[in-house]
Amino acid sequence: MRARAAHRPGRAAHTVCAAEYPVRVGLEEELAGVAAAYGGAGAPVLHPTRTDVVVLRMGEVVVKAHSAGDDVEALRLRVRAAASAAASSVVLAPLTSEVLAVGGRAVTVWPAGRPLSQDDDPGAAPWEEGARLLARLHAVPLTLLPDLPPAGGPARVARAVGRMTGDGPVEQLVRRTFKELPEPGRTGPLPGLLTHGDWHLGQLVHRDRWLLIDVDDLGVGDPAWDLARPAAWYAAGLLDPAMWERFLGAYLASGGPALGPGDDPWQWLDVPARALTVQLAAVAVCNAAREGRELDEVEYSLVESCNRIVGA
Amino acid sequence: MQCPKCRGNMRTYERNGVHIEQCDNCRGIFLDYGELETLTRMESQYHAAPPPPPAHGGPAWGAPHGGHGGHYGHHRQKSWVNMLFST
Numbered sequence: 001m002r003a004r005a006a007h008r009p010g011r012a013a014h015t016v017c018a019a020e021y022p023v024r025v026g027l028e029e030e031l032a033g034v035a036a037a038y039g040g041a042g043a044p045v046l047h048p049t050r051t052d053v054v055v056l057r058m059g060e061v062v063v064k065a066h067s068a069g070d071d072v073e074a075l076r077l078r079v080r081a082a083a084s085a086a087a088s089s090v091v092l093a094p095l096t097s098e099v100l101a102v103g104g105r106a107v108t109v110w111p112a113g114r115p116l117s118q119d120d121d122p123g124a125a126p127w128e129e130g131a132r133l134l135a136r137l138h139a140v141p142l143t144l145l146p147d148l149p150p151a152g153g154p155a156r157v158a159r160a161v162g163r164m165t166g167d168g169p170v171e172q173l174v175r176r177t178f179k180e181l182p183e184p185g186r187t188g189p190l191p192g193l194l195t196h197g198d199w200h201l202g203q204l205v206h207r208d209r210w211l212l213i214d215v216d217d218l219g220v221g222d223p224a225w226d227l228a229r230p231a232a233w234y235a236a237g238l239l240d241p242a243m244w245e246r247f248l249g250a251y252l253a254s255g256g257p258a259l260g261p262g263d264d265p266w267q268w269l270d271v272p273a274r275a276l277t278v279q280l281a282a283v284a285v286c287n288a289a290r291e292g293r294e295l296d297e298v299e300y301s302l303v304e305s306c307n308r309i310v311g312a
Numbered sequence: 313m314q315c316p317k318c319r320g321n322m323r324t325y326e327r328n329g330v331h332i333e334q335c336d337n338c339r340g341i342f343l344d345y346g347e348l349e350t351l352t353r354m355e356s357q358y359h360a361a362p363p364p365p366p367a368h369g370g371p372a373w374g375a376p377h378g379g380h381g382g383h384y385g386h387h388r389q390k391s392w393v394n395m396l397f398s399t
Contacts, residue, residue: 245368
């Protein structure tokens with residue numbers, strides 16, 4: 001197996017640039033070895049993802065090397081939660097509930113699923129299925145799961161804001177909107193529930209049914225945060241109101257608990273949606289800076305949202 | 313073109329896709345074939361009822377929806393598709 005670690009022509013095509021945690025040479029080969037050990041066959045394919053994470057697919061097996069900055073003990077609990085019977089029809093179950101150590105990185109092993117195609121019309125995406133899965137996730141009793149860490153949503157916002165290096169008027173506005181957010185943890189209608197922590201359309205895969213993937217931010221939190229990214233898109237005028245209504249309507253119709261019993265879902269969505277607006281704006285600013293360009297119209301609509309938030 | 317009424321000089325204007333000729337002398341207006349229907353259609357669109365508000369409301373700081381507030385025309389834009397699918 002290790003013989004595959006020899007130099008391969010064309011390696012540069014996989015080089016990850018501007019990585020916060022550079023990918024060690026040879027890691028891909030070691031991941032392919034792990035995939036093979038779990039029954040993966042065929043040519044290994046790297047999946048494009050965050051620069052600090054490596055996801056390699058080999059046939060029916062996907063191996064993920066987590067960010068070197070991740071808390072491995074927290075990840076262990078999250079993977080065990082995904083492997084538990086209580087979460088089995090909602091979250092993709094790993095092929096092993098253990099977190100492996102490969103080349104100094106925490107590595108998890110998963111069955112392959114079919115992700116959504118980014119080439120499809122967003123209107124054709126399974127918004128309702130995603131919402132129903134979140135409603136069921138939020139309803140999983142915490143007593144049936146390992147003792148999970150806090151969900152990662154609020155920490156993600158802070159990290160995204162912290163990554164902005166510039167100090168122009170846009171960066172200042174995003175930082176100010178962040179600073180003026182109400183304290184997290186005191187906004188939800190409920191005690192903490194099982195929360196995905198980083199939901200978007202890329203977190204759905206299809207096997208015999210749609211399932212949630214990526215447990216990196218899974219934990220105990222305010223479940224309204226899982227609805228907050230689409231809510232932020234809607235509030236920025238980016239997500240078609242019909243799609244937002246499909247998503248929110250399906251969540252409420254399937255008994256999702258995140259928004260309390262009242263008539264006004266925005267009572268509980270407002271603060272998480274502000275926070276996700278900040279995160280999306282900060283990520284957009286970083287993406288544009290890295291690519292040496294101005295914000296485009298889509299990205300700028302998030303800055304306009306920040307402007308309305310601090311003015312509200 | 314000459315004005316059919318007073319023989320004054322007519323000037324051509326293009327406004328919102330409607331092609332009109334106006335006489336510099338008597339200010340009379342000449343419409344091409346079909347342009348009156350176009351104007352009528354635009355007028356009725358202008359007066360049409362606004363779309364109903366969304367069933368579940370929105371935040372006080374939300375972008376104005378309906379009318380020209382939304383950016384929904386950008387569904388193929390790379391940054392929007394990336395945002396739908398990534399952290």
